Amino acid sequence: MDAVQQPIWAEVNLAAITENVQLLKGQIDAKTLFMAVVKADGYGHGAAFAAKAALEGGADWLGVARVEEGLTLHRAGLKQPILVLGLALPSQWQAALKAGLRLTVTDEKTLSQLGDAARSIKKRARIHLKVETGMGRLGASPEEAVKMLSLARLHDRLVIEGIFSHFATADSDLTFAKEQCARFQDCLHKLDRLNIRPPLAHMANSAGILFLPQGDFDMVRAGVAIYGLSPTNTSPDDHGLVPALSLTSRVTCVRELPPGHSIGYGATYKLQRRERIAIVSAGYGDGYTRRLMNPPVLIGGSRCQGVGRICMDQMMVRVPDHLQVQPGDEVKLIGQQGHQRITAEELAQASGTINYEIVCSIAKRVPRLYVHHPSERRIANAGCRVR
Numbered sequence: 001m002d003a004v005q006q007p008i009w010a011e012v013n014l015a016a017i018t019e020n021v022q023l024l025k026g027q028i029d030a031k032t033l034f035m036a037v038v039k040a041d042g043y044g045h046g047a048a049f050a051a052k053a054a055l056e057g058g059a060d061w062l063g064v065a066r067v068e069e070g071l072t073l074h075r076a077g078l079k080q081p082i083l084v085l086g087l088a089l090p091s092q093w094q095a096a097l098k099a100g101l102r103l104t105v106t107d108e109k110t111l112s113q114l115g116d117a118a119r120s121i122k123k124r125a126r127i128h129l130k131v132e133t134g135m136g137r138l139g140a141s142p143e144e145a146v147k148m149l150s151l152a153r154l155h156d157r158l159v160i161e162g163i164f165s166h167f168a169t170a171d172s173d174l175t176f177a178k179e180q181c182a183r184f185q186d187c188l189h190k191l192d193r194l195n196i197r198p199p200l201a202h203m204a205n206s207a208g209i210l211f212l213p214q215g216d217f218d219m220v221r222a223g224v225a226i227y228g229l230s231p232t233n234t235s236p237d238d239h240g241l242v243p244a245l246s247l248t249s250r251v252t253c254v255r256e257l258p259p260g261h262s263i264g265y266g267a268t269y270k271l272q273r274r275e276r277i278a279i280v281s282a283g284y285g286d287g288y289t290r291r292l293m294n295p296p297v298l299i300g301g302s303r304c305q306g307v308g309r310i311c312m313d314q315m316m317v318r319v320p321d322h323l324q325v326q327p328g329d330e331v332k333l334i335g336q337q338g339h340q341r342i343t344a345e346e347l348a349q350a351s352g353t354i355n356y357e358i359v360c361s362i363a364k365r366v367p368r369l370y371v372h373h374p375s376e377r378r379i380a381n382a383g384c385r386v387r
Contacts, residue, residue, distance in 0.1 A: 007281035008249040010362055011335075011369045012045050014053040016244040020226045021057025023240055027209050032216050034058060035083065035202070037223035038073070039065035044287075044359040045227055045245055046368050048076040054226055055080060063221055067092040067101065074099040083128055083162075085221075087138065090117075097123045102161060106130050106140050108148050111158065118157035127152070128162035129198065131187055133180040135168045142187040149196040162200035163188070167215065170207035171232045177208070181215045188217075207231035210239060229355045230345055243343065245359055246335025247366075249282035251299070251327050254319065263316050264308025276319040277307070280331045285312040287361040288333060291351040297331050299323065301338025334358070 025034055036059035042050030051062050051073055062078065064070045065086045073082055083102040090113065096103055097118055105111045105127050118125035129148060132139030140148060145163065152158045165184045170177040184203055191197035204215040206225035228243035230236045236243055255277050263269040263277065278299065284290040288310060295306040295315075302323050308316045319325050330337070334344055344355040351358075 006250075006367055007252070008247070008286055009367045009369050010044075011246045011248065011371055012049065013242070013244050013246075013371050014049060015372065016228050016242040017045070017050055017053035017226055018057035020228050020241050020244070021054045021059055021222070024206075024209055024220075024222050024225055025058050028213075028216050028220055033060040033200070033202075033219035035061035035063045035219055035221040036226055037063040037085075037221055039063065039069055039085070039223070040360050041069075043224065043227050043229075043356065044362045046370065048073060048078070049368075049370050050227070050244075051076075051078055057226075059226075061219065063223075067096045070101040071095060071099055074101070093117045093125075094121055097121060097125055100126075102126045102128055104128050104130050104138070105148070106138050108144070108151060111148050111152060112155070115152075115155035115158045124157055124159050126159045126161045128164055128200070129160060131163060131165045131184060133165040133183040133187075134176065135166050135180075137166075139165065142183070142190065145187060146190060146194065146196070149191065149198070150194075153196065160198045162202060162219070163191070163198045164200075164202045164221075167203065167205055167208050167212070170205060170212055170215070174211060177212055177215070181212060184215075205231070224356055227359065229359065233345070233349070235343065235345060243335070245344075245362075247282075247288075247333040247362065248335065249280050249286075249331045249333055251278045251325055251329045251331060252281050252314070253279045253327055254325050255279070262308075265311065266309055269308040269316075276325070278304075278317040278319050278325050278329075278331075280306075280315050280317055281313065282315050282331070282333055283311045283313040285363060286366050287363040288315070289347075289351050289353075289358075289361060291353070292347065293350070295333075295347065295350060296342055297333055298337035298340050298342060299325055299329060299331050301340060303340055 036054035038047045038051045041047045062082045067088045070082045070084050088103050114125045130139045131145050152160045167177050201217040202219035204220040206222050208215040209220050228236050228241045259273050261271045282288045290310045297304050304317050307318050344358040347358050348355045
């Protein structure tokens with residue numbers, strides 16, 4: 001199998017992930033640890049590949065949302081500390097502890113039960129306590145945190161390795177984010193006075209790293225930015241980030257249709273004149289969202305416009321008069337072709353969402369091609385090289 005045989009594929013530049021981590025590490029103190037967040041299959045880029053590239057860039061820790069994501073990295077041979085940022089189910093505790101995963105806890109009862117679970121398998125439970133500072137999602141109050149840390153000292157199988165919180169508005173409202181940061185700092189001061197402050201305090205996400213240096217603490221957690229995606233509505237270029245992922249499809253046929261002819265489901269587009277329409281092998285079954293109305297694509301280095309509703313497996317594109325298009329031609333859905341570029345941020349704005357969702361939604365049936373050097377590519381789910 002090679003690239004010529006693929007109707008659609010996502011190419012992931014691992015060197016870009018490495019470079020983005022290095023860039024972000026340059027924004028923080030040399031003593032501050034760096035967690036690369038690779039949840040949701042590395043934001044659609046491939047978790048194990050992204051994790052290894054991030055580690056090459058100097059990442060110290062890895063972050064995931066769920067236990068199974070952490071176990072997948074463990075099975076891939078990654079030995080760095082892995083924190084499960086979400087809450088694990090009791091049925092997952094033993095597997096997680098045996099693999100050495102760090103678990104998040106937000107209440108006394110779970111903390112005690114985890115200690116008992118660890119004792120039953122003769123392991124230590126390495127815990128990070130999450131504190132609520134304004135996100136309104138997960139977290140103990142600062143008062144509850146004091147009780148939990150006091151309790152943990154009495155349990156021989158509990159190791160409270162870290163304490164953390166999460167910014168709700170570091171990408172949009174720095175005033176509120178600073179208030180959250182102050183609440184977290186107050187909590188840490190109380191724990192310091194009681195001599196029960198965990199070794200690692202962490203709060204900053206990608207936007208926090210870029211805009212709130214006071215939120216760095218002992219470790220930062222970078223997610224979207226390591227993939228070269230902007231944590232705000234701005235361009236990645238504004239932050240020096242290099243997008244790691246491009247999405248490419250192919251023209252399957254070109255039709256010339258008369259005036260008045262309709263295109264696609266619902267007949268939402270009707271030709272005003274005779275036009276050439278290219279059929280492209282990309283649709284919402286590939287994660288190219290149906291919410292996109294008349295999306296831009298690149299063919300032959302020129303911007304072209306999608307027309308009609310996006311189908312499950314196909315989309316239709318109006319071909320400009322000047323452009324020669326034939327079956328097999330590459331169609332860039334995300335990324336650069338010639339001097340033109342389409343970003344995940346542009347598609348997010350056009351479809352009323354965020355760039356996170358654009359890349360996370362790319363379906364599993366879309367092969368990922370991992371690029372280390374221009375001459376070396378590998379298709380992840382085909383297990384072979386592509387020249």
